[in-house]
Amino acid sequence: MILLVDDTPENLISLKNVLEKHGFEVDTANSGEEALKKVLKNSYVLIILDVQMPEMDGFEVAEVISGYSKAKETAIIFLSAANTEFRFIAKGYSSGGLDYITKPVDINILLLKIKTFYRIYEQNRKLNEIQLALLEEIEFRKEAERKKDEFISIASHELKTPLTSVKGYIQLLERGLNKGDIDIVKSHLAKAQIQLEKLNGLIADLLDISKIESGKLKFNKQYFDFDQLLDSIIEVIHQSNPGFNIEKNGAVNVKVFGDEMRIEQVIVNFLTNAIKYSPGATKALITVNLRNNELYLGVKDYGIGMRADQIERVFEKFYRVEETSHRFQGLGIGLYISAEIIKRHGGAINVRSVYGEGSEFYFTIPVEQLSSEV
Numbered sequence: 001m002i003l004l005v006d007d008t009p010e011n012l013i014s015l016k017n018v019l020e021k022h023g024f025e026v027d028t029a030n031s032g033e034e035a036l037k038k039v040l041k042n043s044y045v046l047i048i049l050d051v052q053m054p055e056m057d058g059f060e061v062a063e064v065i066s067g068y069s070k071a072k073e074t075a076i077i078f079l080s081a082a083n084t085e086f087r088f089i090a091k092g093y094s095s096g097g098l099d100y101i102t103k104p105v106d107i108n109i110l111l112l113k114i115k116t117f118y119r120i121y122e123q124n125r126k127l128n129e130i131q132l133a134l135l136e137e138i139e140f141r142k143e144a145e146r147k148k149d150e151f152i153s154i155a156s157h158e159l160k161t162p163l164t165s166v167k168g169y170i171q172l173l174e175r176g177l178n179k180g181d182i183d184i185v186k187s188h189l190a191k192a193q194i195q196l197e198k199l200n201g202l203i204a205d206l207l208d209i210s211k212i213e214s215g216k217l218k219f220n221k222q223y224f225d226f227d228q229l230l231d232s233i234i235e236v237i238h239q240s241n242p243g244f245n246i247e248k249n250g251a252v253n254v255k256v257f258g259d260e261m262r263i264e265q266v267i268v269n270f271l272t273n274a275i276k277y278s279p280g281a282t283k284a285l286i287t288v289n290l291r292n293n294e295l296y297l298g299v300k301d302y303g304i305g306m307r308a309d310q311i312e313r314v315f316e317k318f319y320r321v322e323e324t325s326h327r328f329q330g331l332g333i334g335l336y337i338s339a340e341i342i343k344r345h346g347g348a349i350n351v352r353s354v355y356g357e358g359s360e361f362y363f364t365i366p367v368e369q370l371s372s373e374v
């Protein structure tokens with residue numbers, strides 16, 4: 001928009017009409033003071049400023065405007081009876097652009113200058129946009145770098161913990177062996193085995209991440225009995241968490257075409273999270289059924305739950321809920337991998353959760369589509 005500033009109403013009206021006829025949006029002010037007020041309120045591409053005005057003349061107005069950050073990109077064209085004073089004003093104004101036209105106004109020249117300033121304004125705007133986008137991108141890199149560093153430190157810690165335990169059990173084993181106490185040896189061996197499995201799981205997850213990254217996560221799809229798989233998972237989880245009750249509701253009674261081990265990985269992730277993130281609770285509920293040719297599997301827990309902003313990010317790589325990340329061990333990659341697995345089975349993964357009450361993580365996979373992939 002253009003702001004016309006002139007103390008002579010006839011000048012304002014005639015110039016406004018001409019400019020509007022040429023498609024420009026025009027605002028007017030009939031004094032320096034009014035112009036300053038308008039500049040503070042609105043954004044102008046250009047101000048056409050009469051130099052000879054009572055009280056505040058055009059030069060003074062321009063000088064004040066040059067101090068407004070809002071008018072940084074705004075250009076000024078002075079309308080002056082003579083151009084001798086122009087060199088004085090040039091030093092006072094260092095914003096968008098500066099030019100002058102002598103009266104009587106040659107409308108063709110004025111239009112040419114206006115168009116040039118509009119073009120410059122537009123280019124400036126685009127440049128600013130590009131600069132902003134670049135800055136954002138740099139920040140986002142930086143952010144990715146920070147996340148990666150944080151992940152490496154968490155991962156090293158997570159790997160070290162079971163490794164240290166295994167070392168400890170091996171030392172104890174040695175002592176047990178020396179004493180010839182076979183029961184103690186067996187018990188230490190079993191404990192070392194659990195820690196080694198933990199280590200194995202962590203390393204497998206880390207490998208999966210890099211496979212996803214390089215597009216090399218492969219699937220070995222075959223028909224398998226889903227209900228049977230689910231029962232065996234529940235049994236295994238129950239063995240390592242005997243105090244925890246996993247209830248199952250429903251069955252699908254179909255053979256599903258998919259990568260059984262990968263689907264197992266997702267369900268185990270849901271279940272171990274349901275146990276981990278519900279301290280004090282003793283049960284989780286599995287719902288499994290067929291809905292409109294889709295297999296639905298949900299694991300509901302009665303644990304800490306999540307807030308809406310946390311729910312939104314929970315399937316992101318490396319995401320862990322900040323406020324609880326010190327209380328619970330983890331790498332923040334299990335759900336990311338699960339999401340990838342389900343996606344690669346043509347399905348969907350999601351969660352319903354109430355903060356402080358619990359969560360239900362679930363996935364659906366299209367059974368028909370899977371069957372036709374034989």
Ligand code: ADP
Binds near residue numbers: 277304305332334336
């Ligand atoms: P990890 O548990 O190793 O951190 P996941 O990718 O499995 O990684 O989970 C990501 C994050 O989602 C967890 O750190 C936790 O904050 C949140 N989360 C996952 N499952 C649950 C759950 N059942 N209840 C509450 N929060 C959960």
